[in-house]
Amino acid sequence: MALDVLFLMTRPSDEGWALLGAIGPLAPDGRLEVFSSLAGFEARLRGPKGNRSLVVVWDPTVGDLAALAGLNDRLAGLRILLVLPDDGAETVALAHKLRPAYISYAGDGIAEIMAVLGRLSVSGGDSPKPDRT
């Protein structure tokens, strides 16, 4: 089952591009939208989400995480997967304010988050997260 993904990468890196490349086949036919700035991402959330049900955030800064936490209302109904830059207490605490479905770390590669995306694509778990209402 194809995924419908909003992908936010404010700090591009080889690993980030690798993740984006790996997600591509799971979200074909225009089902993947990529944002390089928070402003663009925020503007997108102001529009209809349609079938979009999954948000992947690659390597956000602490400032990005704080800003995303402020968008919680607009992220309602979306399953959020975070790839954090580090596991410092502040980063982790901000990350949990987004109530993510999964957290991994940029330094750990993309295998784990791809395993989660693979499970979601098989189980149909990319349907809107039911209880973020």
Added chain:
Amino acid sequence: MASILIVDDDPLVSGALSRVMDKMGQTSSVAASLAAALEAVRHEAFDIIFCDVRLPDGSGLDILPELRTGPLPPEVIIITGFGDPDGAELAIKKGAWDYVEKPLAVKDVMLAVERALQYRDRKRAVPAPVALKAEDIIGKGPKLRACLDALAQAASSEANVLISGETGTGKELFAWAIHRNSARAERNFVVVDCAALPETLVESTLFGHVRGAFTGADKPRDGLVRQADGGTLFLDEIGELPLAIQKAFLRVLQERRFRPVGGGQEVSSDFRLVAATNRNLEDMVRAGDFREDLLFRIRTFVLALPPLRETKEDLKDLVVHYVVKFCDQYGVPMKSFSPDFEQVLTAYDWPGNVRELIQALEKAIVTAKDEPVLFPKHLPEHIRVRLAREAVLKKKATEPARTDGPAATAATSLKDWRDAGLARLEGEYLAGLMRTTAGDIPEACRISGLSRSRLYTLLKKYGVPLS
């Protein structure tokens, strides 16, 4: 002196209960029907309500939420038939304080009243909670209010909480509200989305790992259990947790200590557990898919969220809230609703619950753009199609039996045709059953082989009167 309401249409039972209450020094009043009971609770605050299951205008169990209203809702003691475990189970599941069996034993009645009054005294002694932070939870119907009361109780305790409810009923929202209103609100609320985790990642995600624990583990990582230290660990869709992890997690729950993957040292975490499921965990236990000991551990406090089809009184508040929100979000003028728009929203049974309603409203706002009034045509097509099909089937089901040939069946699928026929037959059978037994429920159960609760459900479904 406590105030007791006795809801029973049998004057012998209500008279006997009144005399027992007199003897205990309590005041009592009697209502002989559901309607009279609801009228009574609107005018007086009772401490305890005795309520018979079988009343002339329906089942006492169905009005439990309406009876339990007010800042200190009365405790309801259900009067069930002798040897009716279904009735007793249903009473407790619906939030009754206790049940007593007919014929009533004075000792049992007095004990149940004494315990309920003791409980109420303790409850009164607890200081009133500060205003609940739950502004995202919309509605004020009796069922939702009961859930919010339970939420407040859960938030003020440290007990493990199990939230059950169909998909889209707002389980995560309630879990989040429990955390926000608890003493742990300043610490992390950590979600474990069990449905999203591949089995191979569950252990390291929950418990973390040490460096070198497995290929690629270049650094030690805290797991989610550790990150929830001091806060709340929310296990969403706990029914998806693999059996092997259930065993490990049970130990963590008991001891609040665990060993990271590959680690020799135990780590502690002082977390509060809230779990949620849309599955019947008792059935899973029977099937060997969920550990019974874990189920006992996690359901210290159970919060059962009703589906939207059972809380239609909240529909209007929900619709207004989300229409205002989406109009603001999309920068379009506020909309009014045509009467048939409201009718469609009310008629539809919302299998996807509040989540589906929100999506439907967002679609309606996007489709309507600058139009000032919302009509049914703005709603998603699947909703309008389903209602149209149901209307056709309902009409067919109420028509007298005919010998329909292939031409009459060609307009619908075999399944729908069969379902409609089955519904008609069930309705006719139940009407006949009630006529034959003159409304004698135990006899009707005996003849039909149905449990009492199932029989009541079907009678209600087909609108068959009790006698």
